[in-house]
Amino acid sequence: xxxxxxxxxxxxxxxxxxxxxxxxxxxxxxxxxxxxxxxxxxxxxxxxxxxxxxxxxxxxxxxxxxxxxxxxxxxxxxxxxxxxxxxxxxxxxxxxxxxxxxxxxxxxxxxxxxxxxxxxxxxx
Numbered sequence: 001x002x003x004x005x006x007x008x009x010x011x012x013x014x015x016x017x018x019x020x021x022x023x024x025x026x027x028x029x030x031x032x033x034x035x036x037x038x039x040x041x042x043x044x045x046x047x048x049x050x051x052x053x054x055x056x057x058x059x060x061x062x063x064x065x066x067x068x069x070x071x072x073x074x075x076x077x078x079x080x081x082x083x084x085x086x087x088x089x090x091x092x093x094x095x096x097x098x099x100x101x102x103x104x105x106x107x108x109x110x111x112x113x114x115x116x117x118x119x120x121x122x123x124x
Contacts, residue, residue, distance in 0.1 A: 032061035035068065042072060049075040057098055070094055 008027055011017045017024045038050035049072040054060060060068060071094040077087050095101055 032063055035060045035062060035064060038072070039065070039069060042069065043076070045076045046072045049073075053098070053100075057100055060098060064098065067094060067097055071098065 006014075006016060008017070008024060011024055035054050038047040042050060046069075050068060053068055053071055053075070071091065074087055074091040074094060077083055078091055092101075099107060
């Protein structure tokens with residue numbers, strides 16, 4: 001069974017791109033659109049939960065919308081007095097999938113610098 005491909009960000013940090021440049025020459029990191037606002041199908045409380053989750057985890061992107069919607073619904077459900085314990089378990093799984101727990105946050109590859117200057121690689 002072949003080994004998993006090392007992400008470019010990890011390869012740059014560990015120096016693999018310098019040691020084996022041909023392995024990473026044709027690699028392109030996928031790009032994604034921003035998460036955006038909450039969908040119309042959410043209630044007002046769920047929209048507030050969406051905005052809170054989006055603010056807490058700015059690395060979420062458009063492809064995460066369904067997971068954030070589910071987490072928003074679960075977040076509101078956990079505030080109800082008759083909430084079953086399984087809802088809390090599902091909420092924890094959603095948070096882990098989004099990189100919101102301390103352990104999972106270490107796996108998030110996110111660049112806070114959104115303004116990438118294409119000339120910086122030649123000038124710096």
